[in-house]
Every structure is written in structure tokens, then in C-alpha cells.
Amino acid sequence: MIKQITSSQNTYIKELYLLKEKSRERKKSGLFLIEGVREIGLAIKGGYVIDTLLFYPALFPESQLNQFNATPKNIIEISKEVYQKLAHRATTEGVIAIAKTKVCAxxxxxxxxxxxxxxxxxxxxxxxxxxxxxxxxxxxxxxxxxxxxxxxxxxxxxxxxxxxxxxxxxxxxxxxxxxxxxxxxxxxxxxxxxxxxxxxxxxxxxxxxxxxxxxxxxxxxxxxxxxxxxxxxxxxxxxxxxxxxxxxxxxxxxxxxxxxxxxxx
Known part of the structure; x- marks a missing residue:
């Protein structure tokens, strides 16, 4: 069953917002946000592990999730308010992934x-x-x-x-x-x-x-x-x-x- 989060004041959403805004949070958690269909697809092709997929159904219907060759732990339907808080761009397709960073040594x-x-x-x-x-x-x-x-x-x-x-x-x-x-x-x-x-x-x-x-x-x-x-x-x-x-x-x-x-x- 797909979870739903509608409030931008949700604790998890606040944590994701910090991932978007703060380098130290990304380094500490080993997670980061990817926005957009093409970008998520390239990350998956590049071997990045997707932890969570969030989608705003008015822009990205649930039926389109299967285009991603990934098995995230969580799939979450989000509201327009939440999407606007997390999205870095105003004109993306309504889907955001939470992925694990790689060690670039x-x-x-x-x-x-x-x-x-x-x-x-x-x-x-x-x-x-x-x-x-x-x-x-x-x-x-x-x-x-x-x-x-x-x-x-x-x-x-x-x-x-x-x-x-x-x-x-x-x-x-x-x-x-x-x-x-x-x-x-x-x-x-x-x-x-x-x-x-x-x-x-x-x-x-x-x-x-x-x-x-x-x-x-x-x-x-x-x-x-x-x-x-x-x-x-x-x-x-x-x-x-x-x-x-x-x-x-x-x-x-x-x-x-x-x-x-x-x-x-």
C-alpha cells in the first residue's frame, strides 16, 4: 500500500528539505534528492540505489512509476504543497527520488x-x-x-x-x-x-x-x-x-x- 503525505510540516518531509538544502545533511545521511524523470533514470542506469520515490499524481500518475527499473523501499504519494517544498525546479515532472550517495574515491x-x-x-x-x-x-x-x-x-x-x-x-x-x-x-x-x-x-x-x-x-x-x-x-x-x-x-x-x-x- 502506497503511503501518502500531504503536509509540508511532516517530520520526514522536513528531513528531506534539509537534504535538499544542506551539504552536511547529505554527507551525514548518505542520501540525496534527484528530481525529474530523465535524471532519475540516469541515476538508476549509473548504479545508484533508490531508497524512496515520491510522486505528485497531478503531474506524475502512479501508473508511470513502473518505468523506473528500481525497487525502492518506499513509494510515497505527496501533495502539491509537499512537492513544491521539495522540488528545486518549478517545471519538473512531479517525481522525486531519494538515492544513496556513492564514495567517489x-x-x-x-x-x-x-x-x-x-x-x-x-x-x-x-x-x-x-x-x-x-x-x-x-x-x-x-x-x-x-x-x-x-x-x-x-x-x-x-x-x-x-x-x-x-x-x-x-x-x-x-x-x-x-x-x-x-x-x-x-x-x-x-x-x-x-x-x-x-x-x-x-x-x-x-x-x-x-x-x-x-x-x-x-x-x-x-x-x-x-x-x-x-x-x-x-x-x-x-x-x-x-x-x-x-x-x-x-x-x-x-x-x-x-x-x-x-x-x-
């Missing part, structure tokens, strides 16, 4: 090829930029995305939204800059840092071997530690007045040059 990364293409982003601050990076990485089917010194957790609703669910489709890990550099060196991955100093044009480099493309923030770029361990700094030549571009755009240019060299294999 470097030691869990597995590469399918001997020459992986890896995107590394150091200390990205804006969830929208992280989401765009993940979306670009998915489009190019890179082997892994590694976030160095993350400023927010991967299950921030803004990251899920801006990545259109690609946070679930990418092979992702997080770690400190030192840990990631050591990991790359141990796996014989060449490090190419997007930086102005001592750089060469990106398209002159050979990205067909095991490669990590490393990007920093638009404001401060990469830390000195990355530059000290870079095999080669690379630059995208600018033809206008500015000397930098949005980090996700820059990453996209670098990634697809590497894919071009690899003939999209």
Missing part, C-alpha cells in the same frame, strides 16, 4: 583503456560550472572526471540540474591536488595544464596517450602545485580582448581536440 577509478582521457578540474566553485563540465565530459565520453579540492559535494541539486543528470553518467572521483597528482603519475598519465605560463598552443600537443587535461578557476587559474608537476602547459589562443573563457567552454575545446586526435575511438 580515486582508488575506485577503473579505466577501460590503456590510454585514458581524463578531465581534472581544480577547486571549481560554481555548481553551474561543475554541471557544465560534467555535461561536456559525458558528451565526449571521457574516461574519468576528477575534481580536485572540491568546494561543494557532487549531489548539490544545482549540479544535478545543470549537468542534466550527467553527474550519474560520468566516472567521477574527488581528492586533494597532491593525491590526484600522485594518482596520475602512478598510472603513467601525462599532465597537461591549461595555463598562461610557459605554455604551448593546445593543438600542437599529442593527446593520444594517457592524458589528463587540467583546468582551474577563471579567477585564479591553477595552483602552483599543478604547474610544478605539469608535463606541458597548454593555452587556447585568444583573438579578442580577453585572455580567458568560461572553464567549461575551455575544457570542451581541449577535450574535443583530444578526441579528434584519437579519431573518436
Amino acid at each position: 580515486l582508488k575506485h577509478l577503473n579505466f577501460k583503456t590503456k590510454n585514458p582521457l581524463i578531465l581534472v578540474a581544480e577547486a571549481p566553485e560554481k555548481p553551474g560550472n561543475i554541471g557544465a563540465l560534467l555535461r561536456t565530459a559525458d558528451a565526449a565520453n571521457v574516461d574519468a572526471v576528477i575534481i580536485a579540492n572540491p568546494k561543494t559535494d557532487l549531489y548539490n541539486p544545482n549540479i544535478i540540474r545543470s549537468s542534466v543528470g550527467c553527474v550519474f553518467t560520468n566516472n567521477i572521483a574527488t581528492g586533494t591536488t597532491s593525491e590526484i597528482i600522485q594518482f596520475l603519475k602512478e598510472n603513467n598519465v601525462s599532465i597537461y595544464c591549461a595555463a598562461l605560463q610557459a605554455s604551448q598552443d593546445y593543438h600542437t600537443q599529442d593527446f593520444t596517450k594517457a592524458t589528463a587535461l587540467v583546468v582551474g578557476t577563471e579567477a585564479s587559474g591553477l595552483s602552483d602545485e599543478w604547474l610544478a608537476h605539469s608535463n606541458q602547459n597548454i593555452i587556447i589562443p585568444m583573438q579578442g580582448e580577453i585572455d580567458s573563457m568560461n572553464v567549461s567552454v575551455a575544457a570542451g575545446i581541449l577535450i574535443f581536440e583530444a578526441k579528434r586526435q584519437r579519431n573518436f575511438l
Whole structure:
């Protein structure tokens, strides 16, 4: 029998609201919210365990629940008031999942090829930029995305939204800059840092071997530690007045040059 919750003041709903709003609550509980049919479907395909499904029947009829290949512990019908409290977007389809987080550790990364293409982003601050990076990485089917010194957790609703669910489709890990550099060196991955100093044009480099493309923030770029361990700094030549571009755009240019060299294999 499907449960029903109609009040936004319900204790459980208040707990879910905190999961939506607070990173520390997500880390403490090991749970997070996923909103939208496509996003939930991608999470299930990516091996995420769905704990609970909540649906607002005026937007998402009960009969549509069987499209999800998941067996949640609970299925709860919610009212418009509850849905509006939990929904991050005003125009989603009326269904929200509560899923279990994954441990995104470097030691869990597995590469399918001997020459992986890896995107590394150091200390990205804006969830929208992280989401765009993940979306670009998915489009190019890179082997892994590694976030160095993350400023927010991967299950921030803004990251899920801006990545259109690609946070679930990418092979992702997080770690400190030192840990990631050591990991790359141990796996014989060449490090190419997007930086102005001592750089060469990106398209002159050979990205067909095991490669990590490393990007920093638009404001401060990469830390000195990355530059000290870079095999080669690379630059995208600018033809206008500015000397930098949005980090996700820059990453996209670098990634697809590497894919071009690899003939999209």
C-alpha cells in the first residue's frame, strides 16, 4: 500500500528539505534528492540505489512509476504543497527520488583503456560550472572526471540540474591536488595544464596517450602545485580582448581536440 503525505510540516518531509538544502545533511545521511524523470533514470542506469520515490499524481500518475527499473523501499504519494517544498525546479515532472550517495574515491577509478582521457578540474566553485563540465565530459565520453579540492559535494541539486543528470553518467572521483597528482603519475598519465605560463598552443600537443587535461578557476587559474608537476602547459589562443573563457567552454575545446586526435575511438 502506497503511503501518502500531504503536509509540508511532516517530520520526514522536513528531513528531506534539509537534504535538499544542506551539504552536511547529505554527507551525514548518505542520501540525496534527484528530481525529474530523465535524471532519475540516469541515476538508476549509473548504479545508484533508490531508497524512496515520491510522486505528485497531478503531474506524475502512479501508473508511470513502473518505468523506473528500481525497487525502492518506499513509494510515497505527496501533495502539491509537499512537492513544491521539495522540488528545486518549478517545471519538473512531479517525481522525486531519494538515492544513496556513492564514495567517489580515486582508488575506485577503473579505466577501460590503456590510454585514458581524463578531465581534472581544480577547486571549481560554481555548481553551474561543475554541471557544465560534467555535461561536456559525458558528451565526449571521457574516461574519468576528477575534481580536485572540491568546494561543494557532487549531489548539490544545482549540479544535478545543470549537468542534466550527467553527474550519474560520468566516472567521477574527488581528492586533494597532491593525491590526484600522485594518482596520475602512478598510472603513467601525462599532465597537461591549461595555463598562461610557459605554455604551448593546445593543438600542437599529442593527446593520444594517457592524458589528463587540467583546468582551474577563471579567477585564479591553477595552483602552483599543478604547474610544478605539469608535463606541458597548454593555452587556447585568444583573438579578442580577453585572455580567458568560461572553464567549461575551455575544457570542451581541449577535450574535443583530444578526441579528434584519437579519431573518436
